[in-house]
Amino acid sequence: MTLRLVIFDVDGTLVDSQGDIIASMRHAFAEIGAPAPKDPAVRGIIGLSLDVAMARLAPDLDASTHDALVEAYKRSYMSLRAQAGAAQSSPLFPGTRAMLDSLAARDDLLLGVATGKSRRGLDKLIEGHGLHGLFVTHQVADHHPSKPHPAMLHAALSETGVDARDAVMIGDTTYDMDMARAAGISTIGVSWGYHPAADLAPDHLLSSWDDLPACLSRKWPNLQSEVPA
Secondary structure, X not given: OOOEEEEEOOEOOOEOOHHHHHHHHHHHHHHOOOOOOOHHHHHHHEOEOHHHHHHHHOXXXXXXXXHHHHHHHXXXXXXXXXXXXXXXXXXXXXXXXXXXXXXXXXXXXXXXXXXXXXXXXXXXXXXXXXXXXXXXXXXXXXXXXXXXOOHHHHHHHHHHOOOHHHEEEEEOOHHHHHHHHHHOOEXXXXXXXXXXXXXXXXXXXEOOHHHHHHHHHHHOHHHOOOOOO
């Protein structure tokens, strides 16, 4: 039996966290007395590591100010998450839990995560939604260059022993798609995320999680009768 690896982005793919992200970004810029970026600009950097995101949002500010923005953002985001709880702060998109449970129950599929979140942030999310044990590899911003660098995916393949041809990356941003292509991994985009679907150019595009079984069957034809609809 050939093991296949399905790797998920988190923000904008599995969970809708943009409300707290935008609010925390506004708070961070207010704390340093700078005008906050517009909401579309903030959505555009979701998925990047925070240091890279701040430099992109405020290219005229110096590195020490970017560091201050990162710390202010973290404080605000953690505060909002603590107030509402991770499950309310970053709710799962419709159908996500059922999809994950269905795939995780299979013997021939492994699930992983590659996210711009910190280790702490991902742990809080997994705890809040009760997702323990679903993902066999967790790749986070603490240990890798920012997306679209392929280091996260190289590490996921190494940890699981899966070849790139037997893996797929599912995400909502061009950073996810570019990262996967750089790692030689097939791409599946989602239409409900934070980058326009027209910009993704994935191998397959999902309009809902109901479309995923067919996408996996096209990627790996021998799964056609095995992937639950």
